[in-house]
Amino acid sequence: MTELKLSETRDLTRIERVGAHSHIRGLGLDSSLQPRDVSEGMVGQINARKSAGIILQMIKDGIIAGRAVLLAGQPGTGKTAIAMGMAKSLGLETPFAMIAGSELFSLEMSKTEALTQAFRKAIGVRIKEETEVIEGEVVEVQIDRPAVSGAAAKTGKLTLKSTEMETVYDLGAKMIEAIGKEKVTSGDVIAIDKASGKITKLGRSFSRSRDFDAMGPQVKFVQCPDGELQKRKEVVHCVTLHEIDVINSSGAMAAMAVIHRVVNPG
Numbered sequence: 001m002t003e004l005k006l007s008e009t010r011d012l013t014r015i016e017r018v019g020a021h022s023h024i025r026g027l028g029l030d031s032s033l034q035p036r037d038v039s040e041g042m043v044g045q046i047n048a049r050k051s052a053g054i055i056l057q058m059i060k061d062g063i064i065a066g067r068a069v070l071l072a073g074q075p076g077t078g079k080t081a082i083a084m085g086m087a088k089s090l091g092l093e094t095p096f097a098m099i100a101g102s103e104l105f106s107l108e109m110s111k112t113e114a115l116t117q118a119f120r121k122a123i124g125v126r127i128k129e130e131t132e133v134i135e136g137e138v139v140e141v142q143i144d145r146p147a148v149s150g151a152a153a154k155t156g157k158l159t160l161k162s163t164e165m166e167t168v169y170d171l172g173a174k175m176i177e178a179i180g181k182e183k184v185t186s187g188d189v190i191a192i193d194k195a196s197g198k199i200t201k202l203g204r205s206f207s208r209s210r211d212f213d214a215m216g217p218q219v220k221f222v223q224c225p226d227g228e229l230q231k232r233k234e235v236v237h238c239v240t241l242h243e244i245d246v247i248n249s250s251g252a253m254a255a256m257a258v259i260h261r262v263v264n265p266g
């Protein structure tokens with residue numbers, strides 16, 4: 001039997017203050033870059049959207065990579081909305097950072113640092129990596145009841161199958177917690193990242209499509225994975241330069257803590 005371990009991972013949560021623009025999904029242009037009257041949350045601003053569309057096409061063609069565009073206008077006339085429409089049209093993972101002039105002035109951070117962070121939040125890089133995943137259809141989740149009532153379950157078993165094999169994995173407290181959080185039940189097709197222990201629900205197995213569960217229209221049905229349960233997969237993450245800075249600085253903090261302990265043992 002194999003034991004599944006969940007290592008400590010720190011999820012980076014992006015705090016986005018874009019409530020006022022949540023209706024913007026793009027620039028609302030047709031295939032010949034002409035603005036539709038009402039589309040993708042945009043209305044009016046015909047000339048500005050048309051011009052933004054030309055810039056967008058140049059970005060897509062790689063002609064003006066790394067350049068800046070200045071949108072000028074009266075307050076509340078849609079400069080931010082158009083900038084966001086351009087970002088959304090470039091793909092869901094295109095980073096979009098918003099900053100107000102007043103945010104630059106603070107006692108905690110210099111103006112240069114605040115501006116640098118804003119720029120680095122707006123630049124994303126794609127990182128490709130190979131990772132080991134366990135992918136299979138859940139046959140059974142069995143959580144052992146703790147001896148003391150009210151205590152968290154510490155042991156359990158997870159049975160996964162592919163078209164070729166079936167394996168029972170031992171579960172520790174953290175995996176049990178992750179399974180509970182994702183509400184994994186038998187019939188779900190899941191992927192577990194071996195390095196981080198992150199569980200992703202890929203959908204419900206087709207074999208369970210006739211279950212009498214009350215399933216919403218958003219439930220996705222997928223085939224039971226074939227071949228080995230454990231496989232190497234190429235995954236692409238999109239991270240901003242600022243997120244890389246945060247990861248690097250927390251690494252530096254950990255290194256500093258180690259140095260501190262070496263200097264002051266105990």
Ligand SMILES: Nc1ncnc2c1ncn2[C@@H]1O[C@H](COP(=O)(O)OP(=O)(O)OP(=O)(O)O)[C@@H](O)[C@H]1O
Nearest residue numbers: 020021041042043044045075076077078079080081
């Ligand atoms: N063409 C548009 N279609 C739909 N909504 C729009 C459009 N233009 C602006 N809005 C909405 O109007 C509100 C104000 O626009 P926005 O914040 O983009 O203006 P702004 O020019 O960036 O303002 P400021 O100069 O004060 O930062 C936002 O909620 C925005 O989403």
